[in-house]
Amino acid sequence: MSLLEVKNLKKSFGDNVVLKDISFNVEKGEVLSIIGPSGSGKSTLLRCITDLETEDSGEINFDGTFGLVFQNFNLFPHHSVMKNIVNAPIRVQKRDKDEVYAHARDLLKKMGLSDKEDAYPSELSGGQQQRVSIARALCMDPDILFFDEPTSALDPELTGEILQVIKDLAAEHMTMVIVTHEMNFARNVSDNIIFMDGGVIVEEGSPEEVFSSDNQRMKDFLGKFYE
């Protein structure tokens, strides 16, 4: 059985049908990227899976914990970097304090932010904030990590450092679902890619399959990136 199964998912906002019948699976250890033009429903799909939106119909089968990394980081500005990371595992998951702090320090080291434990989010660059938010999500020991356009709020220089972090996680076989506009990155890091347009999955498969697709919409979309 797959780690995550999405079956016939449908979602509308008023008259606007955003998701028209989405089905896909994610296996343990898989890195899946969801690409497509703005308004194609990618983010809504992620928000339905993570319970930030309620689907109109369909099934989401997932038994475990997940983390979500937001486009705008959404760190808590009044908490230090450390507290941002450890507070939920300690308060919500009721885990051992020492274990959580040790885990958080490990993660911060991995993110190259060991010296920022006591800093506040506003004192960090966008790239650093996003790395903290990834550490925050990872400290919950998620079975699956979702990314909602994690680099869209960052300039190109900072984008690279976030993509590198995600690549490192992929190398550790973290299960990830990444909504992104970074085509080259999606191609390099993903096991599978879903291309969405107009609320439906137009194309899905390995990066090679998707990027060499004969589907006209897929070709038009990729064409814009290679021009």
Added chain:
Amino acid sequence: MLLSKILEELLWGMGTSIEIFLLTLLFSIPLGLAVAAGRMSSFKPLQWIMKAYISIMRGTPLMLQLIVVFFGPYYIFGMTLSRDFRMVAVIIAFTINYAAYFAEIFRGGIESIPNGQYEAAQVLGYNRLETFFIIVLPQVVKIVLPSITNEVITLVKDTSLSFVLAIPEMFTVAKQIAAAEASISALLIAGGFYYLFNALVAFVMERFEKRLDYYDT
């Protein structure tokens, strides 16, 4: 009357002023938070009631509200209340009046917290109560503190309105002395005391604001 006697009586009155001030803050801030919650509730009737309540409290004179709270039970319901009820009436009137202002300040603060904060909290598994008290409220306090300071300073001066119910607070006392002595000096001294009281309030509130300066949004 000797100056020392005047000062002594004014300071006695100031004790009552401080009592009104502290009790009003103690009750009106939590009530304001509750009213703000009702005002933002998705349950429409509750929303309307809170809206009407805030509108009336802010739209009519506080002095009138003091009179209505004290005399209302007698004229409307025919209840006879002891003179001790005066102080209770003052606290009730001040509390419900200031709660309306605080409610609007809190509402503004709560609504300025970005939705992403709630979403991040939800994804991390915080329940609604934890989200409010751990994530939202501490940020709201920082945002609303300057507006709260304004209201608190106004409250110090507004306590003088209780003279209308002949509560022996500082302004009432000063007026009585001024009338008896046919001199304005007691009132001027009272003015000086109000000023010092507020200087202290401003100092304390500034310290609170500084303590919350440790982060930027």
